[in-house]
Amino acid sequence: MRYASLCPEIYFTKPYFLGFDEDSVHTSALVNDRLLSLGAHVLTQEESRRFNLANSKESIAYLKLMALLSYLLGYKWFIQHQISFSKLKKLIFKTDLEKLSREVEASCFVKDNDRREEICRMILLHLDLYPQGEDENLAKDRMLTLDSLEQARIITKSLEAQERAREIREALERKRAAEAASKMMRE
Amino acid sequence: MEVKLNEVIKRIPLFKEPWKKTLEKLGQSPYAPAWNSYCGDQITDEYKAFVDEFEKNLYLKRFPFNTELPDQFIGYLLALKPRSLWFYEALENKNWIKEFHTVKTMDRGDLQKELKKLIPFDEKLDDLIINPTSGTTGQPVKVPNHPKAIGCYDPLILFALHQHGIYWRTQSPDTAAIQICNQQNTITYFTAHSFYNGSGFAKINLNNRQWQRESDRDKYLAEADPYILSGDPYSFYSYLNQGIHFHPKTLLSTSISLSKIEITKLMEEFQAPVINIYSLNETGPIGYSCPLEPDTFHILPHDIFVEILDDNNRSVEPGKIGNIHITGGRNPYLPLLRYKTGDQGWMDYSSCDCGDKMPKLHLYNARKMVIFKNLKGQWINPVDVPRILKDYPIIKFHMTQDSNLDCELSIKTQYPLGNAASEILYKKLTSLFDDKINLTILEKEEIESNQPFESEIDFTFLAELAY
Numbered sequence: 001m002r003y004a005s006l007c008p009e010i011y012f013t014k015p016y017f018l019g020f021d022e023d024s025v026h027t028s029a030l031v032n033d034r035l036l037s038l039g040a041h042v043l044t045q046e047e048s049r050r051f052n053l054a055n056s057k058e059s060i061a062y063l064k065l066m067a068l069l070s071y072l073l074g075y076k077w078f079i080q081h082q083i084s085f086s087k088l089k090k091l092i093f094k095t096d097l098e099k100l101s102r103e104v105e106a107s108c109f110v111k112d113n114d115r116r117e118e119i120c121r122m123i124l125l126h127l128d129l130y131p132q133g134e135d136e137n138l139a140k141d142r143m144l145t146l147d148s149l150e151q152a153r154i155i156t157k158s159l160e161a162q163e164r165a166r167e168i169r170e171a172l173e174r175k176r177a178a179e180a181a182s183k184m185m186r187e
Numbered sequence: 188m189e190v191k192l193n194e195v196i197k198r199i200p201l202f203k204e205p206w207k208k209t210l211e212k213l214g215q216s217p218y219a220p221a222w223n224s225y226c227g228d229q230i231t232d233e234y235k236a237f238v239d240e241f242e243k244n245l246y247l248k249r250f251p252f253n254t255e256l257p258d259q260f261i262g263y264l265l266a267l268k269p270r271s272l273w274f275y276e277a278l279e280n281k282n283w284i285k286e287f288h289t290v291k292t293m294d295r296g297d298l299q300k301e302l303k304k305l306i307p308f309d310e311k312l313d314d315l316i317i318n319p320t321s322g323t324t325g326q327p328v329k330v331p332n333h334p335k336a337i338g339c340y341d342p343l344i345l346f347a348l349h350q351h352g353i354y355w356r357t358q359s360p361d362t363a364a365i366q367i368c369n370q371q372n373t374i375t376y377f378t379a380h381s382f383y384n385g386s387g388f389a390k391i392n393l394n395n396r397q398w399q400r401e402s403d404r405d406k407y408l409a410e411a412d413p414y415i416l417s418g419d420p421y422s423f424y425s426y427l428n429q430g431i432h433f434h435p436k437t438l439l440s441t442s443i444s445l446s447k448i449e450i451t452k453l454m455e456e457f458q459a460p461v462i463n464i465y466s467l468n469e470t471g472p473i474g475y476s477c478p479l480e481p482d483t484f485h486i487l488p489h490d491i492f493v494e495i496l497d498d499n500n501r502s503v504e505p506g507k508i509g510n511i512h513i514t515g516g517r518n519p520y521l522p523l524l525r526y527k528t529g530d531q532g533w534m535d536y537s538s539c540d541c542g543d544k545m546p547k548l549h550l551y552n553a554r555k556m557v558i559f560k561n562l563k564g565q566w567i568n569p570v571d572v573p574r575i576l577k578d579y580p581i582i583k584f585h586m587t588q589d590s591n592l593d594c595e596l597s598i599k600t601q602y603p604l605g606n607a608a609s610e611i612l613y614k615k616l617t618s619l620f621d622d623k624i625n626l627t628i629l630e631k632e633e634i635e636s637n638q639p640f641e642s643e644i645d646f647t648f649l650a651e652l653a654y
Contacts, residue, residue, distance in 0.1 A: 137258075137261045137262070137265060137284060138284055138285075140265055141261075141265055141268070141278070141281075141283070141284060142281055144265065144268055144269060145278075145279060145281060150269055153269075154269070154272065154275055157272060157308045158272060160308075161272065161303050161304065164303050164306075164308070165302075165303035167312060168302055168303055168306060168312065168331075171312040171315045171331075172315070172317065172329050172331065180226065180316050180317060180332070180337070181226070181227070181228055181229045181230075181316050181332070181334045181337040181338070182226045182227060182228050182229075182337075182376070182378045182380065182388060183337050183340045184340060184341070184344060184363065184364045184366060184380075184388050184415065184417055184439075185340065185344070185366060185417045185439055185441045185464060185466065185472075186366065186368065186417075186418070186419065186441055186442055187441060187442060187466045187467055187468045
């Protein structure tokens with residue numbers, strides 16, 4: 001997969017696409033259309049409810065992200081190649097997406113280089129595809145570095161570092177007096 | 188201290204009743220030394236499964252490598268990246284997989300200051316243990332460890348024996364090993380190891396004060412009949428010098444590098460094969476002496492990647508001397524990323540006739556034996572020095588003895604010691620030398636030397652043995 005060509009696709013995404021409110025775009029319809037164009041089954045009524053603001057607790061930010069995702073999945077490569085329906089569904093119902101939409105505004109996935117790369121890579125990794133010239137390790141590592149949720153988690157962990165430092169210090173002090181595990185040689 | 192068997196048994200979670208006899212033999216013999224500690228392997232069923240899996244891979248996953256990061260380590264590093272802040276930051280460069288040489292290195296200073304970044308966020312600290320470091324690099328560090336990582340020492344020792352054609356795997360409890368040392372003070376204990384089906388292990392101090400009668404040492408060892416005798420060359424020297432006659436089946440030498448001649452001499456004296464292990468508290472065992480070229484070390488565990496780097500952390504050409512750095516390992520509290528051991532050496536990536544695919548490490552100028560002397564002419568083991576220093580806020584130290592037997596201790600401390608503390612430290616150290624020695628203690632802002640001890644008095648192992 002040429003991720004290099006998927007990235008510009010998103011760059012030229014029309015701004016109207018992200019400027020909608022709940023009355024102007026029906027996300028469930030977009031998702032359904034995309035599933036159909038990819039040869040997959042349409043959403044059940046229950047599943048559709050998730051993408052309908054009136055019946056859903058999800059935020060409009062989430063719906064925007066889903067609309068963007070549906071748009072990107074319309075990239076011709078995905079249509080030409082048979083992609084796994086189960087993986088596609090897993091991606092669409094990925095629970096982290098709601099969190100992601102709270103962390104990053106959908107328009108950032110268009111305007112910002114790193115975020116654009118992030119969403120493209122996220123799609124590819126979920127479909128078990130790697131950008132051309134990369135292998136699984138490289139793709140996973142790049143995703144790990146770009147992953148907004150991962151970054152947020154690391155920042156939280158860094159802020160908690162003082163607390164962790166105290167825990168470690170206490171554990172070291174506590175264990176200092178305690179005996180070690182037996183080993184048959186010295187170093 | 189009166190040792191209670193139940194206290195020992197409590198520390199061996201997989202203990203079985205038949206192992207009790209071994210513990211009684213080792214711990215309650217009329218010839219046994221004074222014990223001062225309790226210790227067990229702390230291996231549970233879960234940890235045993237981990238150690239068993241490690242052992243399987245130790246034999247199956249041996250591979251030749253060179254200066255490039257082998258693929259099997261990429262998964263290890265990728266798994267740590269989201270779990271440890273140190274790894275997350277160090278592996279930020281998007282090309283680190285292809286350009287591993289650009290990844291920042293870590294050293295003992297980082298272990299002192301950045302442990303909070305290094306220990307994975309999600310790693311519970313309940314099982315943390317500390318194996319005391321004797322401070323052989325002069326920079327004392329509290330090295331956090333885990334019973335399952337320590338448990339892996341057993342299969343690593345077995346593997347080294349196996350490579351030397353020694354196939355020992357007991358089905359019935361006997362004595363696996365006795366570790367000897369000769370220090371003024373150290374912990375001594377006896378226990379049993381589940382991995383060796385309950386075989387016994389004891390750590391003993393040859394120092395006179397630990398024994399009721401001088402002859403007890405020989406009688407105790409003959410009665411215990413350990414398969415392996417482990418220790419450092421100084422303790423082996425002390426052993427021979429004290430006229431102990433017992434010969435083990437195998438001698439496991441650690442801590443100090445040995446020349447071919449020294450190994451041959453030890454083999455002659457003990458009438459047993461000698462296996463030398465290069466190992467650090469922070470990394471665990473790194474290498475075992477090649478059976479064909481005993482002054483070189485094959486990389487021992489399959490889960491470490493060894494690099495030789497220059498002072499600017501650039502890879503040196505194969506065969507060139509540089510600093511030894513380690514990536515990988517199995518200690519969940521101390522994952523290593525290009526960890527600088529403080530030792531120097533060079534790698535030999537060519538295939539070896541002994542059959543092991545892992546490359547060979549030659550130590551250079553590393554861990555030479557340094558022994559001090561008191562005014563009576565008795566040898567003093569420097570290992571006793573960090574034991575005294577560990578009670579002080581010392582970041583780094585360097586101790587020298589000149590040809591007049593005068594000593595100088597340089598210390599870099601977290602905060603000034605103050606007169607009272609300095610005086611106590613002075614007294615403790617001079618008492619190690621029977622009080623008569625001239626000792627100067629200097630508090631310094633920086634200590635350049637990476638060797639903890641230096642002495643102008645030659646302790647030539649061979650000469651001493653010949654004597």
